[in-house]
Amino acid sequence: MSQGTVQSSNDTVVKVVGLKKTYFLDHIAVPALKEVNMEIPKGSFVSITGASGSGKTTFMNILGCLDKPTEGHYLLEGTDVSLLSPDMLAGIRNGRIGFIFQNFNLLARTSAMENVELPLVYAGVPRHERQQKALELLEMMGLKGFDMHYPQQLSGGQQQRVAIARALVNAPSIILADEPTGNLDTKTSYEIMNVLKRLNEEMGVTIILVTHEHDIAAYGQRIITFRDGLVVSDTVGP
Amino acid sequence: MNLTEAIKVSSRALYKNKMRSVLTGLGVIIGIAAVVALVSLGQGVSNKIESQIASLGSNLLFILPGSTSMGGVHGGFGSVNTLMPSDAAAIAAQVPDALYVSPGVRWVGQTVYQNQNWATTILGVGSSFPMIRDWPVAEGNFFDKEDVDAAANVCAIGQVVKQQLFGGIDPIGKIIKIKNLPFKVVAVMATKGTAGFGQDQDDSILAPYTTIQKKVLGIDYLNFIFVKALSSSSVDAAQNEIEALLRQRHTIKTGSDDDFTIRNVADMLSTVMNITGLLTIFLGSIASISLIVGGIGIMNIMLVSVTERTREIGIRMAVGAKRRDILLQFLLEAVTLSTIGGIIGIILGSILSLTTASFIKIPVKVNILPVVVAFLFSFSVGVFFGLYPATKASKLNPIEALRYE
Known part of the structure; x- marks a missing residue:
C-alpha cells in the first residue's frame, strides 16, 4: 500500500495506485477491488472487461468520481481525487469526465439540445454559448435538426449519440463508457463504437470502455480484464 | 448553477406536471384565500361596529342608575330609581x-x-x-x-x-x-x-x-x-x-359600591375593539390550519416527486450538479408552488371578501398588511415543507440514483 504523495507524469491521464474498495453489508466486509494499479496515458482507448462481480463496475465508479476508494490513490491528470469532498468531486465530474451509459440516461421530456447543455448549466456557462456548443456537437454526431427532439422521439442509436455529445460538451479529460452498446442492436452498436473510435483517433479523446462483449472490447487498443477484484490481464489489442 | 437558472429548471419541472402542480397548489390557494377573506371580513365587521359606536357621539358619557355589582348581586342597569x-x-x-x-x-x-x-x-x-x-x-x-x-x-x-x-x-x-x-x-x-x-x-x-x-x-x-x-x-x-x-x-359611604354606573364611549369602543380584534385573530388562525394542511400536501407531492425523479437526480449529479444545486432545485419547486398558490389565494380571497361584503353590507377593504403577511406565510410554508424533500434529494447517492428504475 502506498502512503504519502503519489505523482504521475504529464502524459498520464489516469494513475491508480494500490486501489482497494471494500463494501460493508451488515458489518461483513465484502472486497470489491483488492489491489489495483494502473496507468492510462492520454489519448488511449482502453477496454475493461470481466464477468459480473469481477469489480469492473466498482472500478468504473471510482474512475468516474462517483465513488471513493477505501484505500489507495486515484490521480486524474495529477490531482489526487481520492482526497476530495463530494462537492469537489461533483466539480471534477462536471469539468473532466464525460459519461456514456448503457441506458443513455438522458433527461426525459427534455430536448436533445438541453440534454447536451446540461453539464454546461452546472459549469455556469451563459445560455447563448451553451446552446451554440450543444448545436455544434449534435451536428458533429450527425444529429443536425434533431436538437428540439425529446429522447422518446429518438431511436436508441440517436439517443446514445446525444449522450456522447453531452459527454463531450465540457471537453473532458476522459470519457467513461459503461456498456454503451448494451441496449442497442448489433448494427447500431458498431455505429456507436465507430463514433467512439473516430473521436479517439481524430480528436485524441481518452476513452475508457467497460463491456463484457468481446467484439466490443476489441475496439480498444488495450484490453484490461478484471476477475475477483484484481486485474488478471492487461494486453495491447490486435 | 445560478439562481435564475435554478428557477428556470424548477418552473419547467412544475410546468411539465401541470395537473399535479395545480392540485398541489390548490391547498395553499384555499388556505391563503381563507386567511385573507376571513381577516378582511373580520376587520370590516370590526370597523363597522367601531363606526357605529363612534356615531353615539364623541366624548360621550352615559350615567345609568344601579351598579354592575351591588352587594355582590349583579343588578341590571335601570333596576333602581336613584x-x-x-x-x-x-x-x-x-x-x-x-x-x-x-x-x-x-x-x-x-x-x-x-x-x-x-x-x-x-x-x-x-x-x-x-x-x-x-x-x-x-x-x-x-x-x-x-x-x-x-x-x-x-x-x-x-x-x-x-x-x-x-x-x-x-x-x-x-x-x-x-x-x-x-x-x-x-x-x-x-x-x-x-x-x-x-x-x-x-x-x-x-x-x-x-x-x-x-x-x-x-x-x-x-x-x-x-x-x-x-x-x-x-x-x-x-x-x-x-x-x-x-x-x-347619594351619600354613599367610602368603601360602598356606587348606585350608578358611568360608561364612556371610548371605553366601550376599546372593549368592542378588543373582542372583534380577538375574533379576527381567531378566524385567521382557523384559516391558517388549512394553510398548514396545504403545506403538508406540498411536502407529500415533493417526496413523491423526489422518488419519481431519482434517475434525473442521478443524471444531474453525474454531470456535475453539487448537492446544493439539487437542494435548490427542489426547494425552489416547493417555494414556487406555494408562493404562486399564495398570490392566487390572495386574489381569490380578496374577491371573496369583497363579494361577501357587498352581500352583507359591510364596508370591507382588503388591507395591505394581511396580504403581505399571507404572502410571506405562503413563502415560508414552501421553504418549511420543501426543505425535507429537497434535503432528501440532495443526499441521494449518485450511483444508486443512476441505477434506479
Missing part, C-alpha cells in the same frame, strides 16, 4: 369638564298620525341632546329649554318615523299622538344610522324629558343622564368628577 333630575342639574352646575348635560327617560310605544301608526322608542331628553349626540336637525328647530321647563307637548322625529307616519308629507307643525297625547312635531332629525348592536337611531322620537316623565310615564326619576365632556382628553376627568359628585349627593 338617578334624579337634580343630579343632572348638579352635574351641569358643578362639573367643569362637562360641556353639555341632558337627562333622559325612555318609553316604547305606539305613535299615531291620522290613520298611520308606528311603534317606536320615545326618548325624553334635554334641549342640548343634539349637541351631545352630534346629531343635527334636518328640518325645523329642536325644542328649547323653555319647552323643557314647561313640559311642552313638542317632539322631534327621526327619519324612519317620518317615513312611516308621514310618507311624503311635510311633518313640521303636524300633531302626532303618543299614548293618546297630542305632540306637535317641531323638528326632523338628520339620518344618524344604526348605533352598535343593531339599534336604529333614526327609528325614534325625541321629546322634552319633563313631558315624558310627567305625562307619559308618571315618574320623577331618570333612566339615564347623557354628558358630553369638554374634549376627548377631559373624558376621564369628567367621569371622576361626576362619580365623586354623585357619591356625595
Whole structure:
C-alpha cells in the first residue's frame, strides 16, 4: 500500500495506485477491488472487461468520481481525487469526465439540445454559448435538426449519440463508457463504437470502455480484464 | 448553477406536471384565500361596529342608575330609581369638564298620525341632546329649554318615523299622538344610522324629558343622564368628577359600591375593539390550519416527486450538479408552488371578501398588511415543507440514483 504523495507524469491521464474498495453489508466486509494499479496515458482507448462481480463496475465508479476508494490513490491528470469532498468531486465530474451509459440516461421530456447543455448549466456557462456548443456537437454526431427532439422521439442509436455529445460538451479529460452498446442492436452498436473510435483517433479523446462483449472490447487498443477484484490481464489489442 | 437558472429548471419541472402542480397548489390557494377573506371580513365587521359606536357621539358619557355589582348581586342597569333630575342639574352646575348635560327617560310605544301608526322608542331628553349626540336637525328647530321647563307637548322625529307616519308629507307643525297625547312635531332629525348592536337611531322620537316623565310615564326619576365632556382628553376627568359628585349627593359611604354606573364611549369602543380584534385573530388562525394542511400536501407531492425523479437526480449529479444545486432545485419547486398558490389565494380571497361584503353590507377593504403577511406565510410554508424533500434529494447517492428504475 502506498502512503504519502503519489505523482504521475504529464502524459498520464489516469494513475491508480494500490486501489482497494471494500463494501460493508451488515458489518461483513465484502472486497470489491483488492489491489489495483494502473496507468492510462492520454489519448488511449482502453477496454475493461470481466464477468459480473469481477469489480469492473466498482472500478468504473471510482474512475468516474462517483465513488471513493477505501484505500489507495486515484490521480486524474495529477490531482489526487481520492482526497476530495463530494462537492469537489461533483466539480471534477462536471469539468473532466464525460459519461456514456448503457441506458443513455438522458433527461426525459427534455430536448436533445438541453440534454447536451446540461453539464454546461452546472459549469455556469451563459445560455447563448451553451446552446451554440450543444448545436455544434449534435451536428458533429450527425444529429443536425434533431436538437428540439425529446429522447422518446429518438431511436436508441440517436439517443446514445446525444449522450456522447453531452459527454463531450465540457471537453473532458476522459470519457467513461459503461456498456454503451448494451441496449442497442448489433448494427447500431458498431455505429456507436465507430463514433467512439473516430473521436479517439481524430480528436485524441481518452476513452475508457467497460463491456463484457468481446467484439466490443476489441475496439480498444488495450484490453484490461478484471476477475475477483484484481486485474488478471492487461494486453495491447490486435 | 445560478439562481435564475435554478428557477428556470424548477418552473419547467412544475410546468411539465401541470395537473399535479395545480392540485398541489390548490391547498395553499384555499388556505391563503381563507386567511385573507376571513381577516378582511373580520376587520370590516370590526370597523363597522367601531363606526357605529363612534356615531353615539364623541366624548360621550352615559350615567345609568344601579351598579354592575351591588352587594355582590349583579343588578341590571335601570333596576333602581336613584338617578334624579337634580343630579343632572348638579352635574351641569358643578362639573367643569362637562360641556353639555341632558337627562333622559325612555318609553316604547305606539305613535299615531291620522290613520298611520308606528311603534317606536320615545326618548325624553334635554334641549342640548343634539349637541351631545352630534346629531343635527334636518328640518325645523329642536325644542328649547323653555319647552323643557314647561313640559311642552313638542317632539322631534327621526327619519324612519317620518317615513312611516308621514310618507311624503311635510311633518313640521303636524300633531302626532303618543299614548293618546297630542305632540306637535317641531323638528326632523338628520339620518344618524344604526348605533352598535343593531339599534336604529333614526327609528325614534325625541321629546322634552319633563313631558315624558310627567305625562307619559308618571315618574320623577331618570333612566339615564347623557354628558358630553369638554374634549376627548377631559373624558376621564369628567367621569371622576361626576362619580365623586354623585357619591356625595347619594351619600354613599367610602368603601360602598356606587348606585350608578358611568360608561364612556371610548371605553366601550376599546372593549368592542378588543373582542372583534380577538375574533379576527381567531378566524385567521382557523384559516391558517388549512394553510398548514396545504403545506403538508406540498411536502407529500415533493417526496413523491423526489422518488419519481431519482434517475434525473442521478443524471444531474453525474454531470456535475453539487448537492446544493439539487437542494435548490427542489426547494425552489416547493417555494414556487406555494408562493404562486399564495398570490392566487390572495386574489381569490380578496374577491371573496369583497363579494361577501357587498352581500352583507359591510364596508370591507382588503388591507395591505394581511396580504403581505399571507404572502410571506405562503413563502415560508414552501421553504418549511420543501426543505425535507429537497434535503432528501440532495443526499441521494449518485450511483444508486443512476441505477434506479
